[in-house]
Amino acid sequence: MVQDTRPTTGAALVLGLPAAPLRRYVLDYRGYRMALDHPQRRLEVPTDVVTVALAFEGTMRLTDAVSPAPGVSFGSVAAGLRRTATIAEQSGVLHGLAVSLTPQGAFRAFGPVAGELGGQWAEAGEVLGPRLGTLAARLADAPTWRARFALLDGHFTALFADGPTWEPDVVWAWRQLRRSRGLVPVRALVEGTGWSRRRLEQRFREQLGLAPKQAAGILRLQRTLSLLTAPDERFARADLAALCGYYDQSHLDRTFRGMVGCSPREFLASRRSAATPQPADRVIGRITSAVLDPDLSELT
Template sequence: MIRNTPPGTVLGAPAAPLRGYVLGYRGYRLALRQPLRRLEVPTDVVTVALAFEGTMSLTDAVSPAAAASFGSVAAGLRRTATVAEHAGALHGLAVSLTPQGAFRAFGPLAGELGGHWAEAGDVLGPRLRALTDRLADAPSWPARFAMLDGYFGALFAYGPDWDPSVHWVWRQLRHSHGLVPIGTLVEGTGWSRRRLELRFREHLGLAPKQAAGILRLQRTLNALTAHEDHPSEDHRSGHRPTGADLATRCGYYDQSHLDRTFRAMVGCSPRAFLAARRTAAALPGPAERITDRVSGRVTSTVLDPGGSGS
């Protein structure tokens, strides 16, 4: 039995002991009159979405191919954006994991997820059905989030740890927003460049250079949307950063390099992405149509609002 949860989106924080591994929970129950398409940009987040009702169609935004349809899905770190579409009715929840949390929960399968989507059952195994049923029958979103705390807390208690050198590399990449030279990472670990890439792929599913690109993109997206969301701060300072300023700050050679990289990863220009966010923000209707999935990260925008995909 699925409880009669009111339509909307609810964000939940994990219990304190889990916060190095779980970034947050997001419950949703959508009952829209038309399909919804969202562009999900690359982030340093591993997502597990558990469906109570409805399915999603996922397509690579940069290299479109035949779409894959999922109920419950696990998505590893991806270098390119994803277009996610559903018919308008969707009920379930998503768990946002750090890469360390994904490895501790799923072991080597976390590395195999890199760049891919997979049926959540391929990661969680036969326990997925029982977990999803229990979550669906819970009386409230807080009860579901508490259930997830217990479930993932048990996985983390006995899961494998990252190699200390991989942890150090990831910390350097995170602190520098992807700008630390690979040579510095090689020297810091004492590994060869090939071994560094192999070990990093085993843990995160991507090479260090690819992970650095995602972190640079996230810094760029945060800077772009900050200027959109707080234009008065630019006015008070008397200076709105130019594209060249932004490119330099975020580790690109110039504005052209930023634009090419953005298109190669997101599938559109920065200008088009911001325009879609502005249009989505102006739409009447529920906030879940425009909410980013993870606090502190720019994760998505609605596509074609007002059209067939609004």
């Protein structure tokens, strides 16, 4: 399926779903072409998604939203699971596409490199090899987005056919974390796998890129964001904190700020007041982003 949306003059977003056999590992494809007349800043929150963005034209500048340091500019970028949010800045022409992978799919496609990407961004061609550069060139030359998505289907079908798989105990532990939305205690995962806590953490870092506790924190954050932004759900602040696995509202606020770089209230305000009327989220079914006011140099 290909869905073409044109949210603003000079910008286009095209959503593609992978072939059905790939959907266990590939969440979606997103083609984009933007010609921005002023810089745009997006806040990208932690998610349980590995992203590979292949640029045909233009670059983006990425900065950690919680511990700001000099930003790094990328053309094509691979982003592993991160516990802290990212600020992505872009201007001028930006043309390319992004692939959203489950952590298990990233490991199947890229092997141990997927674990090494945990907590960081990297130039995609440098970590994923020259084969990716060849794919990017073919994608850029393809005549339509539908043709590009078909090329991606073929590429990932071949990668998954003989790629490595997670150990069964990692699959089980990740499933428990997902089902509980990050609430299952790490000690229960240790008991269920029969591994030591150290071995469990080592396997998670090797195959997902983060320790189980960090992965659980991302899932709790996503649950919190889902409830905060649901149009028909209203919770008392204390009830929301308890439902999402926090001791109290203060604990939720501290954890949220430590992962996103702002309070929940500030994040929601950014989503509501963004001057750019385009879809904020970059992955189907997840709260991922806020378009920030270009006149603000900081979140708070």
